[in-house]
Amino acid sequence: QQQVKQSPQSLIVQKGGISIINCAYENTAFDYFPWYQQFPGKGPALLIAIRPDVSEKKEGRFTISFNKSAKQFSLHIMDSQPGDSATYFCAATLQTGANNLFFGTGTRLTVIP
Amino acid sequence: ETGVTQTPRHLVMGMTNKKSLKCEQHLGHNAMYWYKQSAKKPLELMFVYNFKEQTENNSVPSRFSPECPNSSHLFLHLHTLQPEDSALYLCASSQGPAEQPQHFGDGTRLSIL
Numbered sequence: 376q377q378q379v380k381q382s383p384q385s386l387i388v389q390k391g392g393i394s395i396i397n398c399a400y401e402n403t404a405f406d407y408f409p410w411y412q413q414f415p416g417k418g419p420a421l422l423i424a425i426r427p428d429v430s431e432k433k434e435g436r437f438t439i440s441f442n443k444s445a446k447q448f449s450l451h452i453m454d455s456q457p458g459d460s461a462t463y464f465c466a467a468t469l470q471t472g473a474n475n476l477f478f479g480t481g482t483r484l485t486v487i488p
Numbered sequence: 489e490t491g492v493t494q495t496p497r498h499l500v501m502g503m504t505n506k507k508s509l510k511c512e513q514h515l516g517h518n519a520m521y522w523y524k525q526s527a528k529k530p531l532e533l534m535f536v537y538n539f540k541e542q543t544e545n546n547s548v549p550s551r552f553s554p555e556c557p558n559s560s561h562l563f564l565h566l567h568t569l570q571p572e573d574s575a576l577y578l579c580a581s582s583q584g585p586a587e588q589p590q591h592f593g594d595g596t597r598l599s600i601l
Contacts, residue, residue: 377530384528407588418490418578418592419531464531468588475544476590478530 381479511579
């Protein structure tokens with residue numbers, strides 16, 4: 376069973392628009408929810424992360440919204456730029472034991488000028 | 489520069505060959521990981537090492553053999569691979585086994601003929 380489900384698979388947004396990527400998780404014990412950004416030919420890089428004691432975290436144009444009761448979290452990219460075109464992965468983990476990161480399947484974002 | 493270096497970046501091998509992937513981290517971390525990234529699938533955790541000791545093996549076939557001689561270096565030895573093993577293999581590290589974030593290398597693109 377997939378622990379983290381991510382949608383949409385791909386997303387096309389106009390420059391200046393808002394990109395929204397959604398994730399849902401299964402395990403209520405998860406306590407750390409990162410988003411990774413991956414450019415072609417590169418490894419994933421941590422973009423922003425949230426813990427379940429807050430409902431929102433903002434860093435520049437990137438915001439995570441977290442809904443603990445619905446077991447959902449989302450990434451919002453404000454004022455999307457062509458340089459944001461990449462694949463985005465949500466993930467979840469329980470910060471004890473083996474530190475397994477459970478990843479979503481990724482969203483390929485294309486921002487058109 | 490992510491602090492995690494993987495070599496080679498690309499590898500083509502036949503099913504009967506033996507090759508090794510190398511990962512080196514320059515971050516002073518104590519935990520290292522191997523992941524497999526296939527198209528349209530979540531990143532799959534393969535192995536976890538904490539202070540050179542293997543702490544996780546996610547039911548990976550024995551044709552993949554990891555080695556961690558010290559906290560800075562991680563190898564993945566490959567032998568008699570199958571075509572379905574073609575993928576991007578990513579190495580990551582973190583400060584400790586239960587600490588985030590994980591820092592990823594840029595991966596080795598492996599193609600099995």
